[in-house]
Amino acid sequence: MADTWLVVGLGNPGDRYAKTRHNVGQMVADELAARLRATFGRHPRAQARVAEGRSVPGGPKLVVAKSNGYMNTSGGPVAQLADYYGVDNERVIVVHDELDLPFDTLKIKQGGGHGGHNGLRDIVSALGGGDFVRVRVGIGRPPGRQDAADYVLREFAPPEREHLAILVQEAADAVELIAADGVLVAQQKVHAPSDSAAAGGAATPAPRAGTKGRD
Template identity: 70%
Template sequence: MPGNTWLVVGLGNPGPGYANHRHNVGQMVVDELAARIGATFKKHKTPAQVAEGFLRPGGPKLVLAKSNSYMNTSGGPVSALLKFYSLPLERLIVVHDELDIPFDTVKLKSGGGHGGHNGLRDIAKAADSPDYVRVRVGVGRPPGRQDPADFVLQGFSSTERAVLPNLLSDAADAVELVITDGLLAAQQKVHAPSA
């Protein structure tokens, strides 16, 4: 199956109580991708919800996944999915919230540190390597002295919610670009300043 198959994991916490939190923006992006390819999330043999489909007819296959476990224990489900689909780490794209990037901004990187993000830390530990592609969706820093952990477990403000569909679309576009054009070309397009 590895031929042209990609595992795209949207990080977040399970259950409706967390669905609209900043921490779940990764899952919102894979929902957007599932809608684009006409796929529906279903229970899977691994501890995850999975939706499968093709980017375009005859094109790359996408395995979109949302873990059934909490953010901080994302590693086990991601590792299980890679094994189930016999995919190497180079075919993994993780979509996650990023405090160190302004809201409404998307950045791409491969490897490197976890920047205090416990979901990324757990995936790197379970995979025995940090060398996977990350689509970093900016949620901005908390205002004032608010604890970042509290900030990411809140919903977006009304102003942010108005822009959120565009942000999710931009992040989904970034995932598609990584798959079709490669990371370097995708970074050049995604990181280019807006005209």
């Protein structure tokens, strides 16, 4: 479908993992479904739950999905949904946690490898390539010598939780921007430096698409 985008929020199933760093992609999926006023339901042809709708009347259709399985088996459900809705890889948006970005940072990327992320690894394999869009939600590196695998399966720290809701909203804004205006426009807005940083002053977080800057 020419106006349809498949948006996949990565994570693991169940209450045990719901609030962990590895599940921030599914947090964004929940935010998008709420904006669409849609409820997740079991898909008849894929091992996933989906919520469908349009952010604005006449706008692109978003199929927001969460796999029923674990992170490292994300590929099968994504491929099943892409085939069912007739969506090319370039119109698949995967929202995922990113260790290589500081917490409270967003980046949009199209194409590339998996960077060691097991969910992305399985999706690249299932789709036969990595030319889908990624909304990378920064969670930062683990402190000290903490193992990365243990770190991503822990809940966000109290100081992080203060900004987590805003970060999730901004990631949802980024998804809507990509679907409405394309990847390049979304990148220009989301990646734009702040005015003070561009002028050589101290860098402050830039207002992201569809949001106001923080006080």
